[in-house]
Amino acid sequence: MDFVCAHAGRPATALTRRDVARALLAVPSGVALVGLPDLRRALMSAGNPLSLPFWDSAKSTLSSIESGVATVGDVQRWVESTGTEPILMTPSYFVWPEEDERGPVAAEMFRRLVAHLEELVEMGEIDPDALAAGDQDARAAYESLQEHWLGTPLQDGRVPGFSVSDEQDEELFAAWDEEEAFALSELRRIVGGLPKQPELPLTELESAVARLRGLLALPGYPGNVLRACAGFDDRPVPDDDMELWLALAAGVAGPVSDLSENGDVLEEFADLDGELSMEDAALANLCAIQHADWLAGVAALARLGPGVLASPERMARLIAESEDIDVDDQDEDDLDATEGLFTSVVSLWVYLGVVNADEVLTPLGWWGLPKALERAWSSAAD
Structure with a gap:
């Protein structure tokens, strides 16, 4: 429990399914499987039991990882089924950068979307148990509401999807210009010699x-x-x-x-x-x-x-x-x-x-x- 709380940066009473899933994936799958029952009991004692479908999906996914049959897509889909993990690629092909490659804008927008999804789960508009069970209608609704959020202006006027894409374009152009400048200096050195x-x-x-x-x-x-x-x-x-x-x-x-x-x-x-x-x-x-x-x-x-x-x-x-x-x-x-x-x-x-x-x-x-x-x-x- 201490590890999960530290990993998520939240007390036990505030942990979400996403927090627990990400913490379980941060350690070897065998370790996670062994600790799963104790973690579940600790959360029940803290008054935050989560749900049986979540724990069943966690055991199933971790077992698949341990046996070597789980794909990266399977694991990503499981984390997304927690109800507060932004989907990696939307139906309109918006793709979030990898976590270690996100710029300040992408990181901010990702956090904002996670908070938005947490509010919707709290309000009952997202059913994580249906997502964990593989309900196609629940998945389609989950994708649709994220598409809507990405295309809706924030209070400051920024449109999240466009803001992230613009930042990625700027990073790409900057890297291109840097590579071009280096190639130019090397060309001049070679020709001059x-x-x-x-x-x-x-x-x-x-x-x-x-x-x-x-x-x-x-x-x-x-x-x-x-x-x-x-x-x-x-x-x-x-x-x-x-x-x-x-x-x-x-x-x-x-x-x-x-x-x-x-x-x-x-x-x-x-x-x-x-x-x-x-x-x-x-x-x-x-x-x-x-x-x-x-x-x-x-x-x-x-x-x-x-x-x-x-x-x-x-x-x-x-x-x-x-x-x-x-x-x-x-x-x-x-x-x-x-x-x-x-x-x-x-x-x-x-x-x-x-x-x-x-x-x-x-x-x-x-x-x-x-x-x-x-x-x-x-x-x-x-």
Whole structure:
């Protein structure tokens, strides 16, 4: 009893089913099973007996854990059946962060919801015994009232669900910016240490840009993907050749926007059984490549120089063997996944003149790739 009260931060008379369930799960299941009868008697003596369905469900769940047949979902469902544990994922797919990953806002909103549920149990609007018995109607009502609370403004105007999601987005963006800034500093260090700095191959640049201007004026792939990557659907194409080329090359490493939406695109995404178009698949692949993979791949090409093979398979190998990033041991599936992502990259590099038709790095690619990557990663820092 002392352990349960300390774990919950409440006296015995105020303990809820949730408090007891969480305390039981905080110790080995065998220990919890042995102590269950004494705990039940102690709570009865304290005038807080809880209920027979709760104790039966506790014994059943702990026994399943001890025998190794309980799943994480089974245990989560049992804690939720106490009537005051917020459900981990609502029917509308709102997901609470893990307890050790909650920011101040998520922690506050979680506490508020627990208190709200405790009030509803006290008022008889939630029946924990029905939840423990697996009553589907009781479960549906339990989910519905939590959905309603998450979407209802508090007195201060904050909507709990939106507040938690906004905090998670801010944390995600902050982590992304930090990773990008670190990758940028490493890129500058690596390029600055090259024994020979590449010079701009002006003739190759002019030839590539002349080809690109023609492609950008045409509908379909690759023009639509390149325009989306560089954000040229929302701003004019630069007149300066170098500015145009760097914007496109940087866009491949960090796409600025999605494809322009139209009815066909929306219908395509609504068809969950259909396949993505070449354009959508290409953009999805570009957005899936991590900063570390870009850094490792471009750093390797910068060191090797023009004439090196830069095929998707070779890029996957260069990344896996890189000493510039921490790479776990990769199996063939990992290499195949990286190769698949860089298939879209290399196909666009051919149009940019980064590699030639044989997927070999050109002097233009050697000169421009580090500069394009630096541009793609400089927006947050700037």
